[in-house]
Amino acid sequence: MLVPLLEMVSYGAIPLLIIAIPLYAHLRGVDVFASFIRGAEEGLKTAIRIIPHLVAMLVAIELLRLSGVLNLLIQILRPLLIWGGVPAEVLPLALIRPLSGSAAFGLTVDLINTHGPDSFVGRLASTMQGSTDTTFYILTVYFGSVGIKKVRHALLAGILGDIAGFLAAVYICQMVFGPT
Amino acid sequence: MINRIWLGFLSIGVVAALVTGQPEMVTRAVTEGSELAVHTAIGLVGTMAFWLGLMGIAEDAGLIITLAGIIRPFVRWLFPDVPLEHPAMGTILLNMGANLLGLGNAATPLGLKAMAQLQELNAHPDLASNSMCTLLAINTSSITLVPTMVIAVRAAAGSLNPAEILGTTIIATTCSTAAALIVDAYCRYCRGPVGGGKKC
Numbered sequence: 001m002l003v004p005l006l007e008m009v010s011y012g013a014i015p016l017l018i019i020a021i022p023l024y025a026h027l028r029g030v031d032v033f034a035s036f037i038r039g040a041e042e043g044l045k046t047a048i049r050i051i052p053h054l055v056a057m058l059v060a061i062e063l064l065r066l067s068g069v070l071n072l073l074i075q076i077l078r079p080l081l082i083w084g085g086v087p088a089e090v091l092p093l094a095l096i097r098p099l100s101g102s103a104a105f106g107l108t109v110d111l112i113n114t115h116g117p118d119s120f121v122g123r124l125a126s127t128m129q130g131s132t133d134t135t136f137y138i139l140t141v142y143f144g145s146v147g148i149k150k151v152r153h154a155l156l157a158g159i160l161g162d163i164a165g166f167l168a169a170v171y172i173c174q175m176v177f178g179p180t
Numbered sequence: 181m182i183n184r185i186w187l188g189f190l191s192i193g194v195v196a197a198l199v200t201g202q203p204e205m206v207t208r209a210v211t212e213g214s215e216l217a218v219h220t221a222i223g224l225v226g227t228m229a230f231w232l233g234l235m236g237i238a239e240d241a242g243l244i245i246t247l248a249g250i251i252r253p254f255v256r257w258l259f260p261d262v263p264l265e266h267p268a269m270g271t272i273l274l275n276m277g278a279n280l281l282g283l284g285n286a287a288t289p290l291g292l293k294a295m296a297q298l299q300e301l302n303a304h305p306d307l308a309s310n311s312m313c314t315l316l317a318i319n320t321s322s323i324t325l326v327p328t329m330v331i332a333v334r335a336a337a338g339s340l341n342p343a344e345i346l347g348t349t350i351i352a353t354t355c356s357t358a359a360a361l362i363v364d365a366y367c368r369y370c371r372g373p374v375g376g377g378k379k380c
Contacts (some may be wrong), residue, residue: 002311005203009326017286017356021237022188022237024241025237025240025243026366032237035237035241036241040230040238042232043233044225046293051218054220055217055218057186057217059213062216063193064187066197067209068197068202069196070217089380097349101296102220108330108333109333113337117339119275121343127345128352130330131329131352131353131355132353133323135320136241139182141292142312142315142336147305147306148305148308149306151316152307152371154317155185160360160363161317161359163359165353165356166356176348
């Protein structure tokens, strides 16, 4: 009951916003087309402004991935996870999730298809994918777009949030979907 | 901090590629990484322009200020530094709303807009303000109610109940957001308003 309702809200929100905002503005006497163009120009500038920041961060992350550093880290952490009762298959996803959104999404799709969507690994991967976001990407883009150079504690908060999300996903999935 | 981490990523990556005898991976990483960056940014251009265009209309109609006034009491404790009825509050609400509904396409432009508005209030333009760190904590830990993409992938893979992970996702994302906000609040309290000075 709740799920279809939430999905309906999710799918209905965009059409509603797109029709309601311009209509309301028009009734208030706003020149909607000119306002849209003004805002859109700002969006264009922002999207271009983040490119150097993204290049710097994504090249560094690709370097870690392709040089095998991430794989090495996975090998080191694997025994620890197995000891804790966590299926080792989800470890690459946990490590990639904060670094690269597209790579993490690819891994999730792969885990779901390999192990089946209704397997424990499939359910855990699904939960992990949805429960946090790409910390490094967001940090780079958000701060890069306004020229912030010193991020203070934002990175620490993001990374600890990712770890908490991973541990919570493992724990909750074990509780709800039974042990591995 | 980002300085050192970036330098660390680069040097560890290059050294590892050389040690394992695959220097060609460095070139590949440079090519693929920078390509991915431009693809991502160019992919954003259209949706950024559209959503910030829509925001432009909402702003001119006074909607953002109205929204800011309505939600201020609820999120005031999260962003105590944002002055009364500042438009940033309205944009932050829309960014959180888009995140909640799993509308990533709309969430990023709105988040960047909120960031620009917070920057106007920032006394140290290259130092992240407290409100910026809080906005980041909320966005990096992603407050999702409906993970639309994951449900779609599960349905395509033939799941008997694609949406069954909704409950576990909501609990896990609540934990990650709570953790990020607690760390944020703790650091804010320890380090004082400008940061860098006192250590926890």
